Amino acid sequence: MFLINKDRFLKFKVLKYFVSKDWYPFIEADIIYKEGISKSRKLITDLDVIAFFPSPFGKLVPIIGDCKTLKNQSPISRALWMRGLMDLLGAHQGLVVLEKSIENDHKLAANQLSVNLISGRDFDIYTKCTSEKYRDINSALCIEEHWSKYFAIPTRFPMLKPALEYTKREFWNEKGANIRLRHILALIKNIKSELNPDNQEHIALFLDLVSFFAIAINEIVYSIFNQYLIPSTKEQLSEELKVLIWGGIENYSYWDELRKMILTQNNITVTSDLSLPEWNRFLQLIRGFLEEPYATTLSPLLLKEVAFEYFADKTVLGSLNNARRLAKSNPQSSKFAILTAEYICKASKAPPEFLDIVRDRIVKLQL
Secondary structure, three states: OOOOOOOHHHHHHHHHHHHHOOOEEEEEEEEEOOOOOOOOOOEEEEEEEEEEEEOOOOOEEEEEEEEEOOOOOOHHHHHHHHHHHHHHHOOOEEEEEEOOOOOHHHHHHHHHOOEEEEEHHHHHHHHHHHOOOOOOOOOHHHOHHHHHHHHOHHHHOHHHHHHHHHHHHHHHHOOOHHHHHHHHHHHHHHHHHHOOOOOHHHHHHHHHHHHHHHHHHHHHHHHHHHHHOOOOOHHHHHHHHHHHHOOOHHHHHHHHHHHHHHHHHOOOOOOOOOOOOOHHHHHHHHHHHOOOHHHHHOHHHHHHHHHHHOOOOHHHHOOOOHHHHHHHHOHHHHHHHHHHHHHHHHHHOOOOHHHHHHHHHHHHHHO
16 A cells, blocks of 8 residues: 555656655555545545645645556547546646657647646656756655655554555545644644654654645635735634634534534533634744745745655765755745644644754754
């Protein structure tokens, strides 16, 4: 379940391209249909590479990369498959890289579907023309061994398996930041006693989960900013966030009343409404992000890059340059990354040493 599958060579070329564009990547994500009727969830497909990139308005949106060495499948058939997958996941763009040569008419037809259909040979030219950092980037995210270590975490630490099940499957099939925020917080709270800040792999996993939380934060900030720019009062921001996080005023009212009823029936005094843990801290976090919302597009990538550096051997670590470049050239995103980790630690009651680790590491990268 957690192994890197075939077509590795093309896959990691596409991964490197996405990272060189400062897009947030993941490989081998499992796609299921959550509204399905089967008793066990059936795999629809897995994504070779998927990434989030910032729209012109600052929201992180997905792009899907597909890499195949298949010889008997028509290129346009792969592009049509990609278009359907894009519609299912709400992706804005698709990239299909094939080893075989591709007819020009197939490329033109795919382009109408917002799919780039490229041969492996042409992809080398494409990267040089569209990413100035592709040749020189040295990223922890582009090393296959690091992903192998990442996917092997459940084997070495079985109690952490739910975290990998979430990042590999659940996250990509959840609809909306509101569900993702609540799910990630609950997940970290559930596994916090298993997380050891003295273990390199545990540090990597914790930071990776924070990076996924930061993606959801970006969508929340984007939604608030495009409605109000910056809400005039704390109360206005608080009410708007509660509604957003619970999927609308009707959902919020329903779950809040249900919660109060259950507490009352169990003779528990209702002292608060339905909100995330450390609500005032969360409000402060979002209020700060609204001052520079576009900086939230890079903090997830920085967190993930730093996370994967903890998989690196000492002989490799010194040559990695992408986390340092991101931290030094984007000070506000670096600050937002630290603040996000701080909120996660406080809200989930994860070991506070994790916050010290991420703060010290990012500050050191900026020097």
